[in-house]
Amino acid sequence: MTLALGIGVLVAGGVFLVLQRGLVRITFGFVLLGHAANLLFLAAGGTQRREPPIEGTAALGQMADPLPQAFVLTAIVITFGITIYLLVLAAAGKGDDDTERLP
Amino acid sequence: MNSVLLPLTVAVPLLAAAVLALVRHPGFPRRAVLVAVLTALLANNVGLLVAVRDGGTIAHNVGAWPDGIAITFAVDLFSALMLTVTALVTLVCAVFAALSGEGRNRYFPSLVLVLFGGVCGALLTADLFNLFVFVEVMLAPSYVLISVFGNGRRIPAGRLYIVVSLLASTVLLIGIAAVYGLAGTVNLADLAGTARESPAVALAGGIVLVAFCVKAAVFPVHGWLPNTYPYTSPVVAALFSGLHTKVAVYAIYRIYALVYDGDARYLAVLLAVFTATMAVGALGAVGGPAARSVLTFNMVSGIGYILLGLALFGPVGIAAGMFYMVHHIVVMASLFLSIGAVEATYGSRHPERLGGVARREPVLGLAFIGAAFSLAGVPPFSGFVAKLLVIRAAVVEGEYVAAAVALIAGLVVLTSVIKIWLGVFWGRMIREVDHEQEMVADAEMPRVRAALIVPPLVLMLFSLGLGIGGELLLSLSERAAEALVDTGEYVREVAGG
Numbered sequence: 028m029t030l031a032l033g034i035g036v037l038v039a040g041g042v043f044l045v046l047q048r049g050l051v052r053i054t055f056g057f058v059l060l061g062h063a064a065n066l067l068f069l070a071a072g073g074t075q076r077r078e079p080p081i082e083g084t085a086a087l088g089q090m091a092d093p094l095p096q097a098f099v100l101t102a103i104v105i106t107f108g109i110t111i112y113l114l115v116l117a118a119a120g121k122g123d124d125d126t127e128r129l130p
Numbered sequence: 131m132n133s134v135l136l137p138l139t140v141a142v143p144l145l146a147a148a149v150l151a152l153v154r155h156p157g158f159p160r161r162a163v164l165v166a167v168l169t170a171l172l173a174n175n176v177g178l179l180v181a182v183r184d185g186g187t188i189a190h191n192v193g194a195w196p197d198g199i200a201i202t203f204a205v206d207l208f209s210a211l212m213l214t215v216t217a218l219v220t221l222v223c224a225v226f227a228a229l230s231g232e233g234r235n236r237y238f239p240s241l242v243l244v245l246f247g248g249v250c251g252a253l254l255t256a257d258l259f260n261l262f263v264f265v266e267v268m269l270a271p272s273y274v275l276i277s278v279f280g281n282g283r284r285i286p287a288g289r290l291y292i293v294v295s296l297l298a299s300t301v302l303l304i305g306i307a308a309v310y311g312l313a314g315t316v317n318l319a320d321l322a323g324t325a326r327e328s329p330a331v332a333l334a335g336g337i338v339l340v341a342f343c344v345k346a347a348v349f350p351v352h353g354w355l356p357n358t359y360p361y362t363s364p365v366v367a368a369l370f371s372g373l374h375t376k377v378a379v380y381a382i383y384r385i386y387a388l389v390y391d392g393d394a395r396y397l398a399v400l401l402a403v404f405t406a407t408m409a410v411g412a413l414g415a416v417g418g419p420a421a422r423s424v425l426t427f428n429m430v431s432g433i434g435y436i437l438l439g440l441a442l443f444g445p446v447g448i449a450a451g452m453f454y455m456v457h458h459i460v461v462m463a464s465l466f467l468s469i470g471a472v473e474a475t476y477g478s479r480h481p482e483r484l485g486g487v488a489r490r491e492p493v494l495g496l497a498f499i500g501a502a503f504s505l506a507g508v509p510p511f512s513g514f515v516a517k518l519l520v521i522r523a524a525v526v527e528g529e530y531v532a533a534a535v536a537l538i539a540g541l542v543v544l545t546s547v548i549k550i551w552l553g554v555f556w557g558r559m560i561r562e563v564d565h566e567q568e569m570v571a572d573a574e575m576p577r578v579r580a581a582l583i584v585p586p587l588v589l590m591l592f593s594l595g596l597g598i599g600g601e602l603l604l605s606l607s608e609r610a611a612e613a614l615v616d617t618g619e620y621v622r623e624v625a626g627g
Contacts, residue, residue, distance in 0.1 A: 045297065050289060057296055064303040071311030095310065098259055102303055105266045109296060112273055116289050119277075 030070045037063035050117035054110055061106040068095040068102070133190035136203040139174055139213070140251040140264075143167060147243035161228040164239035168221040168246065175213040175250075182210050185609040187623040189256065197626060202317065204256040204624045207610035208452065212253050212380055215456045219372035219463045219589070220246050226467050226585040227365045230474040235278070241271040245373065252377050256624045258306050258316040258338070261381060262299070265345070268377065269295050272370065280362035287361035294354040298344035305337030318384070319624035322617055323391040332396075335389050339382060346378035348437065349407040352430045356414060359429070360422040364470025367422065368463040371429050376459055379433060383440055383451070387614045388621075392443040401441040405532045407434030412539035415546035421469055421554055424546050425462070428505060431539060432458040435520055438536065442527045448611035450519035453603060457504070457512040457596060464501040464589035465547075468494060471582040472554060488555035491578045495555045497587040502551060504593045506544035512596035515604070 037059050044056025072095030078085035080093040146167045150160055182188060185207055191200035205213070224242055248268030255261050273295075277288025310316050312331050313324050325332040340351075347355040355375070359367045386392065386400075411431025418424035436458060439451020471494055472487055488495030504511030507518075517540055524533035596603055613619060 045293075050293075053293055057300065060297075060300045061303075064300055064307060067304055067307040068310070071307045095307075098307075098310075101259075101263060105263070105270075105299075108270065109266075109273070109292070112270075113289075113292060113296070116277060116285065116292065119285055 030066060030074060034063050034066050034070070037066065050113065054113045054117065057106070057113070058110060061102065061110075065099045065102055068099050071095055133188050133203075135174060135178065136188065136190045136205060136254055137192050139171065139178075139254065140203075140247055143171060143243040143247035143250065144267075147240040147247065150243065151237065151240040160236075160239050161224075164224050164242060165221070165228060167243060168217065168224050171246070171250070172214070172217040172221050175210065175217045178205050179207075179210040179214050179606075182207050183606065183609070185613045185619070187613070187620045189623040189626070198317075201260055202256040202319070202624050203254045204620065205254055206613050206620055207606060208383070208614050209253045209380070211452060211456060211606060211610055212376070213250060215459050216246070216249055216253070216373055216376070218592075219459055220249075220369065222585045222589055223365050223369045223372075223463060223467070226368075226470065226582065229579070229581045230365065230470065237274070238279075241275050242369070244271040245275070245369070249373050249377055253380060256318045256620075258309060258318060258321065258385075260316075262302055262306055265302070265377065265381075266299060268374065269299070272374065275366045275369075276358065276362045279366050283361040287358045290354060291358040294344065294358075298341045301344070302338060302341035305334060305339075305341055308334035308337060317624070318388050319621045321389045322621045323389070325390045326393045332390065332393070335385060339385060342378045342381045342385070343403075346375045346382065346433055346437070347430050348403060348433060349410045349430070352407065352410070352433075355430060356418070356423055356426045359426040360420065364422070364466045364473060367426070368466035368470070371426075371462040371466060372459040375429065375433055376436075376455060379436055379455065382437065383448070383614065386440055386443075387448070388617050391617065392615060394443070397441055397443055400437070401529060401532060404434050404437040404441050405535050407431070408438065408539045409434070409535050412542040412546070416542050416549070418546065418549075421550045422466075424550055425465055425469070428465075428543060428546065429462055431543060432462065432505075434539075435517070435536065438520055438532060439523060441532075442523045442529060443615075444523075444527065445608065445611045445615055446526055447523040448614055449604070449607040450516070450523040452607040452610055453519050453600075454516040456603060456607075457516040457593065460589050460593050460596070461501050461504045461511075461513060464497065464586045464593065465505065467586040467589065468498040468501065469550075469554070471578050471586060474582060475576055475578045484554055485557040486555070487578075488551075489557075491583070493587065494578055494583045497583060497590045498555060499551060500590040501586065501593060502547035503544075504590070504597070506547055507540045508544070510594065510597045512593045512600065515597055515600040519604070 041056045041059035041063060044052050044059065047053060072092035076089050076091050078089040078091060080090040150163060182205055187204055187206040189202055189204040191202055227238060245268055248264050251264030252261055252268060255264060273292050276291050277285055306316060312334050313321055315321060325335045344351045359370060408431055411427050411434055414427035415424050415431060418427050436451050436455045439447045439454065476484055504513040507513040521533045521536050524536060
């Protein structure tokens with residue numbers, strides 16, 4: 028339930044920010060949306076089993092699902108790279124777009 | 131054929147890109163390496179096509195991990211066809227870029243190679259999450275390409291492009307997470323038919339399909355495409371039109387055929403959406419203000435035709451869609467490169483104000499009008515066969531409205547390309563001096579270099595060849611469609627590694 032609420036809050040904030048005019052806000056919106064997707068992956072793997080998935084350290088039924096963790100790691104790297112590029116674009120070509128708020 | 135070629139098809143362009151990005155030797159050798167690597171990949175992909183020409187599947191477990199754990203790469207006739215035609219178009223665009231301006235940029239060869247590596251990966255993988263990763267690998271260099279090459283509005287266009295793509299990717303990621311949570315796997319072989327049995331998985335898969343529809347520019351989420359592609363350079367637009375939207379279309383075909391097992395319950399929705407895409411794209415094209423926006427709207431219309439084959443699910447419809455896809459990739463690239471040759475020579479951002487190019491450059495005019503007729507579906511070009519197949523499939527399935535829309539949209543498309551012909555190629559050449567138009571004597575204007583005319587001409591002739599000798603591609607498409615409808619072979623090979 029906590030996870031579901033967390034994802035909901037992150038998606039709500041992310042969508043709100045993505046709908047703003049400024050590219051920096053949009054970028055932050057994508058950061059939030061990316062975290063929401065990552066939490067969704069962890070939820071998809073199940074949150075009851077939390078032991079490290081290393082053979083011999085815990086009972087099989089207690090081990091966490093390693094696959095969503097690998098997914099999340101990949102997704103974080105991709106989101107990180109593209110976030111930086113978005114911020115570069117926000118700085119490049121200043122004043123040539125209507126992304127700034129009108130006075 | 132050794133299945134280890136499959137991961138190499140992805141690894142070679144990525145490694146070559148890394149080397150080219152590190153080596154500080156500008157100029158000719160870099161472009162030669164780009165063209166050589168792409169030629170080798172084209173040969174490799176034709177080899178894959180020959181190996182699976184009878185409708186078989188080759189699968190490979192990456193890293194020799196055991197079945198069920200490994201990420202699997204698999205090639206069947208559908209992906210082999212896509213691999214071949216994308217390699218051909220990428221090679222021709224790379225040659226054109228090497229001869230015109232873009233190729234002189236230090237990072238251009240690396241970016242194109244990463245882009246094509248991502249395309250190969252997306253076409254080869256048999257794993258939903260891996261598909262997401264390779265789509266991102268394909269998109270990351272595109273973000274740079276679209277915001278570095280192009281005219282004055284390229285940075286705003288790049289922003290729009292990245293924001294829309296990133297939103298679609300996030301939705302895709304959420305959809306994949308939902309599929310994993312419900313089905314417990316992202317391997318396409320294990321997912322086969324799950325969406326047909328469980329409405330929950332169908333809903334999760336629907337999120338994935340919606341994300342790919344955004345990337346493919348399907349109505350009503352097509353608006354980003356005509357607002358971004360016209361502002362990049364023609365070579366980049368040609369590359370993108372052949373690769374990006376088509377990879378998304380490929381994914382829609384693959385997922386619907388495999389995960390949904392061609393579920394007939396949702397076909398009515400698909401049919402309505404894709405028919406509307408055809409119509410809206412054609413209407414946008416005929417109303418487009420400039421040459422390149424006419425072409426980009428025609429891309430939207432073409433996406434509708436290609437996906438209509440999927441909505442008419444069955445061997446006839448899917449074979450028609452595949453034929454149309456190959457035809458459309460080749461013809462759009464040819465048209466963009468023709469306009470690119472005009473722009474590279476006359477430096478005009480508005481070639482439609484130029485006029486008279488056909489009088490000075492009859493061969494370029496021939497390349498353009500041939501490709502334009504092919505796009506509109508005039509015999510004997512490939513467009514005629516492709517449109518005939520799509521309309522025949524619609525009539526066979528009893529979808530007369532879709533058939534009528536496809537027919538009428540074809541006429542509207544013809545009107546739209548004739549508009550470009552009249553503006554750019556017909557009449558006398560006009561030059562603006564102090565906002566006053568004057569006729570230009572032929573001797574004053576530079577000639578289009580022959581090297582820039584050859585790439586669009588080659589693609590136009592390829593389309594002509596597909597039209598006259600369409601039997602070969604048609605029989606390949608039919609076999610590929612059968613393999614896609616009857617998923618047994620693909621699932622067995624992927625599950626068995």
